[in-house]
Amino acid sequence: MxxxxxxxxxxxxxxxxxxxxxxxxIEQHMEVAIVEATSGQQAIDITLRQPDIDVIxxxxxxxxxxxxxxxxxxxxxxxxxxxxxxxxxxxxxxEEFQQRGYAVGAVDYLLKPIDDNLLINKISTYFRLIExxxxxxxxxxxxxxxxxxxxxxxxxxxxxxxxxxxxxxLVLDPEGAxxxxxxxxxxxxxxxxxxxxxxxxxxxxEEEGDEAAxxxxxxxxxxxxxxxxxxxxxxxxxxxxxxxxxxxxxxTAVKDAAGRIRDIICxxxxxxxxxxxxxxxxxxxxxxxxxxxxx
Numbered sequence: 001m002x003x004x005x006x007x008x009x010x011x012x013x014x015x016x017x018x019x020x021x022x023x024x025x026i027e028q029h030m031e032v033a034i035v036e037a038t039s040g041q042q043a044i045d046i047t048l049r050q051p052d053i054d055v056i057x058x059x060x061x062x063x064x065x066x067x068x069x070x071x072x073x074x075x076x077x078x079x080x081x082x083x084x085x086x087x088x089x090x091x092x093x094x095e096e097f098q099q100r101g102y103a104v105g106a107v108d109y110l111l112k113p114i115d116d117n118l119l120i121n122k123i124s125t126y127f128r129l130i131e132x133x134x135x136x137x138x139x140x141x142x143x144x145x146x147x148x149x150x151x152x153x154x155x156x157x158x159x160x161x162x163x164x165x166x167x168x169x170l171v172l173d174p175e176g177a178x179x180x181x182x183x184x185x186x187x188x189x190x191x192x193x194x195x196x197x198x199x200x201x202x203x204x205x206e207e208e209g210d211e212a213a214x215x216x217x218x219x220x221x222x223x224x225x226x227x228x229x230x231x232x233x234x235x236x237x238x239x240x241x242x243x244x245x246x247x248x249x250x251x252t253a254v255k256d257a258a259g260r261i262r263d264i265i266c267x268x269x270x271x272x273x274x275x276x277x278x279x280x281x282x283x284x285x286x287x288x289x290x291x292x293x294x295x
Contacts, residue, residue, distance in 0.1 A: 002124070002127075002128075003029070003030050003031040003032075004030050004031065004032050004124070004127045004131075005031040005032070006032075007030075007032040007033070007054045007055075007127050007130070008032060008033040008034075008035065008050070008052050008053050008054050009026065009030075009032050009033070009034050009035070009053075009054065009055050009056075009057065009123070010034075010035045010036075010037060010043060010046060010047065010053045010055070010056045010057070011023065011026075011034060011035070011036055011037070011056075011057045012036075012037045012038075012039075012040065012042075012043040012056065012057065012058045012059055012062075012067070012070070013038070013059040013062070013088075014038050014039060014059065014062045014063060015059075016038065018059065019036050019038070021114075022057065022114075023036070025114070025116055025119070025120070026120070026123070029120045030120075030123070030124075032054075032127075035050065035053070039062060039063075039064060039065065040062055040064070040065030040066065040067065040069060040070030040073075041064070041065055041070075043056070043058070043070055043074075044070065044073055044074065044080075047074065047077075047079070047080045047083070048077075048079070048080075051079055053080075053083055054083070054084075054126075054127065054130055055083065055084050055085075055086065055123060055126050055127065055130075056074070056083055056084070056085045056086070057086045057088060057119075057123075058070060058071060058085050058086065058087055058088070058106075059087075059088050059089065060087050060088065060089035060091070060097070060101070061089060061090070061091045067087055067089070067101075068100060068101065068104050071085050071087075071101075071104040071105050071106060072104045072105070074105070075104065075105040081105075084107045084108075084126045084129075084130075085105060085106045085107060086106065086107065086108045086109075086110060086119075086122055086123070086126075087101045087106045087108065087109045087110065088110050088111075088112060088114065089109070089110075089111060089112060090111070090112035090113075093111055097109075107126065108122050110122065162182040163182065163183055165182065165184060166184060166269075167184060167267050167268060167269050167270075168181075168182065168184045168185035168188050168189075168237075168247070168266075168267065168268040168269075168270070169181065169182040169184070169185060169265070169266070169267055170185055170196075170201065170265075170266040170268075171263050171264070171265055171266070172201055172263065172264040172265075172266060173263065173264075174260075174261045174262070174263075174264070176200050176201045176202060176264075177198055177199070177200060177201075178196050178197055178198065178199050178200070178201060178204075179197065179198075179263070180197075181193055181196045181197070185268070188237055188239070188245055188247075188268070188270055189204055189237055189238075189239050189240060189245075190239045190240040190241060190243075191204075191239075191240050195240075201266070203238070204237055204238050204239075205235060205236070205237060205238065205249075206235060206236050206238060206244075207233065207234075207235045207236075231250040231251075232248055232249075232250060233248070233249040233250070233251075234246070234247075234248060234249070234271075235247055235248075235249045235268075237268065245270060245272060246270075246271040246272055246274075247268040247269060247270060247271055248268070248269045248271050249266065249267070249268045249269075250266070250267045250268075251264055251265065251266045251267075252264070252265045253265075
């Protein structure tokens with residue numbers, strides 16, 4: 001039989017003899033810690049000092065503050081509202097008083113003289129329920145801890161990729177304000193991360209031609225709404241010292257469930273040192289014909 005070590009029981013009765021009888025009965029069957037109170041106020045004070053009370057056995061008929069009043073006050077406090085309360089009474093035996101007991105938050109209403117087996121079974125039932133709840137909480141806490149560890153690992157992995165990737169990464173809001181950058185972007189632009197955050201992309205970026213540079217956000221949004229992505233755009237970063245850094249630029253829209261653009265992800269490859277190879281113009285038709293005649 002489970003003797004429930006580690007549980008704590010509060011018994012409340014204004015008669016010391018009744019407290020002794022209850023303690024003796026419970027200690028025959030269980031190894032729980034028992035705390036005694038001789039009044040409703042003392043019971044409330046104990047629960048405030050000892051937040052680990054698991055079950056309360058509460059006499060109904062007590063002077064000054066009866067069991068109903070005591071239970072009502074216990075249920076008002078967040079710390080004590082969920083503690084199961086078992087009422088014991090020798091006087092208030094009618095259905096009306098039993099209903100009142102349940103109304104103020106009791107889980108059981110037992111009549112004196114006490115049926116020893118019934119009382120022990122009732123206490124055991126609530127200890128078992130608490131035990132199952134604690135076991136479930138431990139499982140949930142373990143699952144939360146495991147999931148948190150997985151998310152942290154994934155976050156660290158992503159941060160590592162962003163930190164070590166060779167391309168510059170900038171994340172913009174729909175108005176073009178920079179909200180996230182990686183170290184490569186900071187190096188290419190010669191700005192600190194703190195300086196870049198909140199700046200407009202137009203302050204550090206230009207496309208071919210002044211006209212495009214001045215109105216590109218509107219053009220971007222139009223194109224992104226239509227296609228979701230724009231890639232391999234030849235453009236320039238404007239570094240902090242005014243240098244122009246040639247880049248190959250791509251941008252992708254991240255949309256919410258309603259299809260509205262939430263973020264714009266921009267990736268830029270530094271093209272410094274790369275030489276553009278001019279595209280070959282197609283040979284004139286007359287030349288092609290001559291070549292074909294020769295062959």
